[in-house]
Amino acid sequence: MDRMDSGLGRRSACGNALAALDALDRWSILALVVLVLAASWLVWQAWGQAGPEGSVLPPAAQTSIVGPDFEPRVDQARDMLAGDNPELAEELIRGLTADYPYQGWPHFLLGELAVRRQQPVAAMLAFRDALDRNPDFLDKKTPLFQGKKIRNAVAEAEVALTARPGDAEVQRLRKVLHYMKRRIAGSCG
């Protein structure tokens, strides 16, 4: 009987506590539940997309050991480009991107190649890859600064995209265009 009384007492205390909640309390509790569920869902989604090592974070800046042949091969590709030999230059650059996937220069040279071939959108995409690997290409205070070439390629890509009808591919490319414009706007130089 005592136990029943205490059970009823607990229930009534709980009922009193609930009755004491005002509208702001109820809205806050609802918001809390929604926020925590949304955050949990985001974490769950991110885990679902995690790589084999289980990391949901973007890869940290890669520190790769650049072989002694890297710079001579870059110079050679540059000479090929300057000597108006795009086919051989492309072969060299493709080899460089395969051997040194985390270096910016091969991607930058791909961009230059696309500029020579009058493919501004392809140039913009290659310059984006280069910048993601080495932001110094937009930093005026470093010897790697290449701002003018990147800015021109983006401007030409914008003109090219404006001339094309708005299909899904163009929508995707416009996102890259805006990304590049923000990168240029926020850069040093």
Place this chain on the structure above:
Amino acid sequence: MRVQPGRFILMGLLLGVGAVLLSFLGNPANTGICVSCFLQNVAGALGLHDNIRMQYLRPEILGFVLGAFAVAVARREFRPQGGSSPLVRFLVGILLVIGCQVFIGCPIKLFLKLAAGDLGAFIGLLGLVVGVYIGLAFVENGFRLGSPGPTSSTNSLMVPLFMAFLLVLAVAKPAFLAASDKGGAAQHAPWLVSLGVGLAIGGLAQYTQFCVTGGIARLFLWGPREIMSCPRSTGLVIAIAAFLVSALAANLVTGQFRLGLAGQPSSNADHGWAFLGMVLVGFGSILIRGCPFRQLVAAGQGDSDAGATVMGMLVGAALVENWDLGAGVAGTPVNAQVAVLLGLAVLATIGLVNRKRGYGIAPEYQTGLD
């Protein structure tokens, strides 16, 4: 009590023209003044994070606190007080910076972005207003963190002395102080100009008690019709309007105005997250009585609770870098999205737990409402 618009107009002018001038002289685009970005730079300079592009002991931040301190002492308004839930304020300080960096900028930078033609900042402004409104719902329904009381001067001098120490470091440039030679932190106006503008703005902000979220909150509290009966509300609205107009004019004159939604510096296309980031800032600022800039100024005039918030903001600035809790031009990382949602949940919990139900605005929140 009659409003004296002159000092508030001067506050807005100084903030608007000063910030755009700093941007023109070398600070990053649309970032003439940004409390959260600059605290990230300061945290980096002190070695609290290792992003080599975000390390610079920004003189503006030191100037805000030291300017406010000097004017408070000169006007005999340096009042050592504290003891109103400092650790909760420390935590809210961390959340404020996370919210700011998801939007990519504090409320002052929000207005600078607007004045530079960044249409995306309107979404941030909407978020800030919504956050202020939510915070006020708690404040008007009995939320309180405890009344601050008189405290020892030692306590209240901690933040001004810390900033003075940082000023010495900035002059002496010891080897352990990091300084970026590339990236956003490498972009800065001449050191003395930055310090001078910071001191002037900090001093005048002490005199006017300028606060962005405070100005918006007073509009909700008093309403536009009653605004003339509340001089401080009128003054803050005047100051914010003068800030916006003068920054717009300065941007036009110096050629820094670019109208558009896309391709703006310090922005991205994640407008939904920018909105929520600013909701977090508005909500948190109301709970602790002041925007991030106001916290620096209040810490300078002896409020050790605001000092706890400033320290929280510094820690938050380091966490944003170390844990990837801020947005960038590429977008908003998952960590930052989760941090914003959980930050809002934490603020809601703080609001729930610290309410005295059945009561209205606590006396400490009414201080200064005229």
